[in-house]
Amino acid sequence: MELSEDELVAAIRAVVSSDSPGVIVGVGDDAAVVEPRAGSTVLTTDLLIEGVHFERGLISPRDLGAKAISVNVSDIAAMGASPRYALASLALPSEIDAAWVIELYGGIRRACDEYALSLVGGDLSRADRVLISVMVLGEVAHGRAVTREGARVGDAVVVTGALGAAAAGLALSAASAPVLSAALSAGWARELLDALARPVARVGEGTTLAQCGVTAMMDLSDGLAKDLSRLCLASGVGARVRLADLPITDAVREAAAVLELDPLTLATSGGEDYELLATIAPAEVEPARERLRERFGVTLTQIGDILEGGGLVAVDADGIESPLEPRGWDHFAG
Numbered sequence: 001m002e003l004s005e006d007e008l009v010a011a012i013r014a015v016v017s018s019d020s021p022g023v024i025v026g027v028g029d030d031a032a033v034v035e036p037r038a039g040s041t042v043l044t045t046d047l048l049i050e051g052v053h054f055e056r057g058l059i060s061p062r063d064l065g066a067k068a069i070s071v072n073v074s075d076i077a078a079m080g081a082s083p084r085y086a087l088a089s090l091a092l093p094s095e096i097d098a099a100w101v102i103e104l105y106g107g108i109r110r111a112c113d114e115y116a117l118s119l120v121g122g123d124l125s126r127a128d129r130v131l132i133s134v135m136v137l138g139e140v141a142h143g144r145a146v147t148r149e150g151a152r153v154g155d156a157v158v159v160t161g162a163l164g165a166a167a168a169g170l171a172l173s174a175a176s177a178p179v180l181s182a183a184l185s186a187g188w189a190r191e192l193l194d195a196l197a198r199p200v201a202r203v204g205e206g207t208t209l210a211q212c213g214v215t216a217m218m219d220l221s222d223g224l225a226k227d228l229s230r231l232c233l234a235s236g237v238g239a240r241v242r243l244a245d246l247p248i249t250d251a252v253r254e255a256a257a258v259l260e261l262d263p264l265t266l267a268t269s270g271g272e273d274y275e276l277l278a279t280i281a282p283a284e285v286e287p288a289r290e291r292l293r294e295r296f297g298v299t300l301t302q303i304g305d306i307l308e309g310g311g312l313v314a315v316d317a318d319g320i321e322s323p324l325e326p327r328g329w330d331h332f333a334g
């Protein structure tokens with residue numbers, strides 16, 4: 001499909017345009033105009049660069065577009081806020097055809113609809129590789145944003161969902177064709193590849209955890225060890241993680257066995273989980289767990305507790321303690 005720049009912009013506009021509450025002027029003018037509601041405005045932005053954050057051959061344009069929105073929405077969710085508006089800018093090499101671009105915007109649109117988010121603008125440019133820059137604006141009741149700074153000594157450390165699936169998916173996608181096809185026919189590979197390509201931001205879970213009184217919260221993008229160390233540093237505390245309590249799915253264990261990886265390494269150092277990591281008073285863990293299960297069918301697992309001082313300690317199944325190195329997943333490690 002060959003389209004001029006203006007034709008492409010018109011085609012994109014047709015894919016993304018919608019009437020949304022609060023949007024006074026949407027896509028197409030010099031700037032968007034939106035009507036704020038009461039409360040605080042929460043802003044975030046994230047950059048996805050081909051060759052750094054994704055490989056064009058390993059993800060469909062539709063999934064890529066949706067993922068660009070989801071990873072930003074995840075940061076809004078981590079503040080206990082709700083997403084409202086998005087701006088999406090795209091730079092493209094000249095060899096990319098219009099159909100690919102329209103599919104990408106289809107994915108952006110799908111994700112915006114899923115999170116009740118309005119795409120109100122963006123920009124398009126040439127570059128030597130694909131680059132997607134998304135900015136999301138969210139809202140939270142005044143004074144209710146949950147930061148990384150509030151963890152207190154004695155708090156429980158909790159995570160939503162399970163850990164290591166996207167990292168296992170990434171390792172699997174780099175495996176040889178026979179290994180990958182055997183894994184796909186065995187049935188457990190699909191959920192891992194989906195975890196990598198189609199992350200889901202925990203928006204309702206984030207606002208619910210905020211209501212449940214979490215003292216600090218963040219989303220897991222760079223691996224549990226690295227992200228927990230950031231939360232601890234911001235709060236001026238340390239943490240102990242019980243490795244036997246980490247939520248790890250059977251699929252991650254299957255992948256680890258086949259690929260000769262340690263499932264605990266996938267769970268502690270694997271990136272792109274987009275689960276929520278929070279700290280909360282021990283007495284509040286059970287009520288919060290019950291609410292997440294009831295409302296979303298999502299698990300909340302206590303994986304450790306907050307200690308005095310700095311640093312992370314891992315306790316293995318035999319009760320032996322060792323330092324938990326804040327080592328995140330390396331996109332280039334292969």
Ligand SMILES: [Mg+2]
Pocket residue numbers: 074075078218219220221
């Ligand atoms: Mg984050």
